[in-house]
Structure formats: structure tokens, C-alpha cells
Amino acid sequence: MKTRYEDEQVKVMSGEKDWYKQAGRNPLLEPGFTPQLMARIEEAAAEGSPGKSGHRRRFGRAAVLGGLAAVLLISVLIWPFGPGADSGPAAKLASLFKPSSGAAVVQPSPSASAAPSASPGAYQPPLGSAEFELGGMKYYMPLPMNRDRASARAVETNAGIVWSPPPPMVNYSKPGYTHPTEPYALYLSPKGQPELSEATAKRIYTLPLYAGGSQSYYELSGIYAGGDYVIMSSATFTLGKKNSRTQDKFFVVNVTAAAAGETAVSRELYDYAGEGYDLSVHRSYIAFDHVNEGMLVVYYTKNGRNAYEMHGVLYDLATGEKQNVESKIGIDIKGQKQTAVYEIQGKKREADMALLLGQQWYYDWYYNEFGEHIEPVPTGM
Structure with a gap:
């Protein structure tokens, strides 16, 4: 004889009971899990389940965590055989042949951010910070534990250090469905300030999140320094579609003008597919x-x-x-x-x-x- 709890499980697995519908949002149709959505899902799961027994609590968490997976960034492989070459030795080497892309050196496990300091010698970076060496000085980008530090980027321009943190990602445990829940952005920090944090930086440019629809997203594959300018390489991809990632395009932003208070506008410079x-x-x-x-x-x-x-x-x-x-x-x-x-x-x-x-x-x-x-x-x- 089934218990009420077991009966509820059957309804969920068979689709008769939709906790997401009860919680008010469906992560398969809307972007990403949030703490608020997770709380509502668990609250919805609690309704009609046994009081405060261990069964109910374990089931509530299973319902939430079952839809979550490790946060991953889609690999950016434009070298050497074009986008989508994600197997074999070429994929292993992709990062080796992008020495100036501003990719980070990863430190061990993360912890809470330390207070920023203008004195490089006095600054103690939090464990897990992304580390960069620019102009003979080390810079550190404190990041939450669920971010891909290998995708953190920073370069030195005439106006200061331009950097981009990896945005939060969501993965629905299905191949091809990992995507950012917030857009990529560029920040500007003063040279000599070792911590690259939003609290002490100026946001100078934000890429769009969606690329022509709620199932297509923008991806920032690299940033490069060019004097007064920063060059971004970006592509787009569509959820659930194999080989949907487009070839990269390069865009230019005048960092010096943005630092002076002008509105930053990106201008397309180069298109892999278009130039021939x-x-x-x-x-x-x-x-x-x-x-x-x-x-x-x-x-x-x-x-x-x-x-x-x-x-x-x-x-x-x-x-x-x-x-x-x-x-x-x-x-x-x-x-x-x-x-x-x-x-x-x-x-x-x-x-x-x-x-x-x-x-x-x-x-x-x-x-x-x-x-x-x-x-x-x-x-x-």
C-alpha cells in the first residue's frame, strides 16, 4: 500500500503534479533558477506532503536539486579548425594559443571577498580569486564559488584595467542547455588597484543577454587590449541545437572615452565569416x-x-x-x-x-x- 508521500512522488514523475507550476515559474521556459524560485519550489513541494518528517524534507530538496547541475561555460574553440572543434588534442590546446586573451590563472578554493586595497603589498586576495599579471603587477578578481574562473578575463589599456567576470550560468542537465542568466559585461578599474571588484570599478559596457530570441544567447569569448580601445570577440549560440555556435565577431569599445564619461558604444571591426x-x-x-x-x-x-x-x-x-x-x-x-x-x-x-x-x-x-x-x-x- 502506497503512502501519501509515495503517491506524490508518482504524480511528480508522471507529470500529474508540476511543482514549478505551483511555484509560479518554469525554468525550462524562463531563464534560470534563482534562490527565490528554489524557495518557492520547495514551499510548493511541502504542500500536501507529510508534516515535517524526514521523508518530506528529503523529497523537497531532491525536487529542487534534481533540476540543478554543475555550472559550466560553453567552450570557446575557434582554433584551429573552426568553431565546434571540441574533441581531440586541438580542444586541449585551445587555451594555450590565446596568451593575450586576458584569461585568468585560477587560485585554489574560493572564500568571501576581502576589502579592496590600493596598496598591492597590503592586499590579501581571497582564495579562489582569478589571478592576472598585467604590466608587471598582479591583479585579483574575487568570484563566487559557482563561477568558471578560467573564463574570467582582464587586460591593460591606456585608461586602466578592463575586465570581465564570468556571469552566473544555469545547466538543466541536458546537453546544449547551459547558458548565462545574466549578460557579460566589461568593467574598468584603476591601474595599481589589485582587486578587480564591481564595488570599486566602473561598468563601461554590457553585452545583450539574448541574441534574437529567448533561446539564443551571446557569449564573450575574449577581450584584447589596443591602447585606448578594448577589443571583444563574441559569438551566439542557441539552446538545444547542435553546432549552433556562430563564428566569432570582433567589436571595439573606446575605453578612454568611456572613462571620461562618454557612453560606450561598440563598433564591429571584424567578422570571421564575412571577411572571407x-x-x-x-x-x-x-x-x-x-x-x-x-x-x-x-x-x-x-x-x-x-x-x-x-x-x-x-x-x-x-x-x-x-x-x-x-x-x-x-x-x-x-x-x-x-x-x-x-x-x-x-x-x-x-x-x-x-x-x-x-x-x-x-x-x-x-x-x-x-x-x-x-x-x-x-x-x-
């Missing part, structure tokens, strides 16, 4: 010139002799105008830093290589790591 350059070929890459405020796109094409020809296109961050780079483009390597060296009107310029997108970068790494060629392409420049 195949950046998966050979040693293609994107670099950023902080001094002259430009984005350098280097790509390759094959000629009739089965060799590769290099092409360079320079995008002006202030105007969006582009020009072909006619000079030879070399690479200067110092430790872990790789710099593109080129000329414009006879004047030497440098740009920090931020995104190594061509397949040959991976092939070279694989050979250096394992001593095995996986593609019959010469490794010399």
Missing part, C-alpha cells in the same frame, strides 16, 4: 598593436607551386578602416611572447600575437611535444 579569409591555413594568426591601435590579421593561401603565400591586413581600431600590409611580416620570439614585426609607410611596427589560428601551429606543437609529424607540411617559416 581562411584563418585555418598554415600559420595564420591575429595580433594587436597597442601603440598604433590596430589589429593585424595574417593569413595564408596556397600558390601554384604548392607553397604558402603570406598576406597581412591591418584594421584601424579608431576608424575601422583596413589596409593591406605590403611589407614582410616577421615574428620576434622572446620567451613565451611572440610579436609580429611589420612596416607601414617605412616605419617599423609591432603587434602582440594573440590568436594563433592556423593548423600548422598545432602540427608544430605536436611534433615538438611528441616527435611525430601528423601532417606532411614543412615546419620552417
